[in-house]
Amino acid sequence: MLASPARREPVTGTRRHRRVGAVVRWPLGLAIVAWRYLWRTTVTHRSDEPGDASDLPKPLPPEVCDDRVQHIEGGHGDLLHRCYSVTIAGGDCTPELLLERLAADPNDWSPSGLAVFRRTKGHDGAMTVGDEFLIRLPGPWDGPVRVVGSGPRHFRLATLTGHLEAGQIEFRTEEAGEDVRFVIESWARPGDRLAHVLYDRLSLAKEVQLVMWTHVCLRAAALAGGRPRGGLTVRTRWLDMAGGQTPATRPADADRTDSPDEV
Numbered sequence: 482m483l484a485s486p487a488r489r490e491p492v493t494g495t496r497r498h499r500r501v502g503a504v505v506r507w508p509l510g511l512a513i514v515a516w517r518y519l520w521r522t523t524v525t526h527r528s529d530e531p532g533d534a535s536d537l538p539k540p541l542p543p544e545v546c547d548d549r550v551q552h553i554e555g556g557h558g559d560l561l562h563r564c565y566s567v568t569i570a571g572g573d574c575t576p577e578l579l580l581e582r583l584a585a586d587p588n589d590w591s592p593s594g595l596a597v598f599r600r601t602k603g604h605d606g607a608m609t610v611g612d613e614f615l616i617r618l619p620g621p622w623d624g625p626v627r628v629v630g631s632g633p634r635h636f637r638l639a640t641l642t643g644h645l646e647a648g649q650i651e652f653r654t655e656e657a658g659e660d661v662r663f664v665i666e667s668w669a670r671p672g673d674r675l676a677h678v679l680y681d682r683l684s685l686a687k688e689v690q691l692v693m694w695t696h697v698c699l700r701a702a703a704l705a706g707g708r709p710r711g712g713l714t715v716r717t718r719w720l721d722m723a724g725g726q727t728p729a730t731r732p733a734d735a736d737r738t739d740s741p742d743e744v
Contacts, residue, residue, distance in 0.1 A: 524712035525695060532718035536562035538649045538668035541639060545610060545629040551640040553722070556647030556670025560720040563690075565665040565713065567698040568657050572707025576654035576661050577633045579705045583652060584608040584636055590700035591616075595693045596624070603628070608636035618645065626650075646671060660710060663701040665694050670722065691715060 537560070538553065553560060574582070583590060585606050587598040596616050603612030608628050616624030624644050630637035635653035640646050648669030655662040695713050702709050 527715045529717045532720035536718050536720050549641045551647035553648045558671050562718040563667050564716045565694045568710040569661045569702045569705045569707040570710040572705035574705040580654045582704045592696045
C-alpha cells in the first residue's frame with residue numbers, strides 16, 4: 482500500500498493568476514530545449530509501451546513522509562514510469578565514486594538553462610536522507626524535492642507541495658562488465674491540472690523533462706571521465722491511474738531511434 486496523498490495547498494485566485502501568467506515564460510524553456518536538441522549528436526533509443534501495476538513506485542518509508550510530500554495518488558492524469566540510462570566506457574570511476582561525484586553538487590550535472598538546484602535543508606557535499614532542494618525551473622513551477630533514500634550507489638528524491646510533478650525519481654550507478662551504467666528512473670504524474678495539460682495534452686513538459694534527464698546522462702559520463710557506449714536509452718511506460726489500463730490512444734513508437742539529439 483502506498484502512503485496516503487499529501488494535503489494540497491488551496492489554489493487561491495492570486496496563486497492561480499500567478500501560475501497562469503507564468504505560463505508565458507514557458508516558451509523560453511522550450512527555446513532552450515530546441516536549441517540543445519538541434520546540436521546534440523548522441524543517438525537516443527526511445528520506446529513507449531503500456532504499463533501495469535509493476536510500474537508503480539515502491540512505498541516511501543513513513544519516517545520521510547509528511548503532509549508536504551506529493552504522492553502519485555495526489556497527481557493528475559497518467560503515471561509515467563521512465564528510465565533513462567547510459568553505459569559509460571573508458572571512465573576512471575567505480576559506480577560508488579561516480580555516485581559520490583553526482584551527489585556532491587547537483588548543479589555540476591544539471592542543465593543550467595533548465596534547472597538550478599538550491600539546497601534548502603541539509604549540508605553541501607552529499608545527498609543525505611531528509612535533505613531538501615528547491616529546483617528553479619523555466620515555467621510556472623519550482624521543483625521542491627526531498628531526499629528519501631540514499632546509499633553508495635543511489636539516491637532517491639520525492640516531490641513536495643508545489644512541484645510540477647507528483648512522484649519519485651532515483652539516480653543510481655551499476656556495474657556493466659568493465660563499464661559503469663548510470664540510470665535515472667522516475668515514477669510521476671502531473672502535479673496539478675495545468676501541469677496535466679502541459680504533459681498529456683500538449684506534451685511540452687514531457688519533452689522538456691526528457692531533454693533534461695538525457696543531458697544529465699551525458700554529464701554523468703563526462704564526470705566519470707568516460708564516453709557513452711551505444712548512445713542513450715529512454716524507456717517510457719504509461720499507466721492509467723483511473724482505470725488501471727494504458728489508454729489505447731497513446732502513439733505506438735516502440736523502439737524508435739532519434740538522432741541527432743540534444744547535448
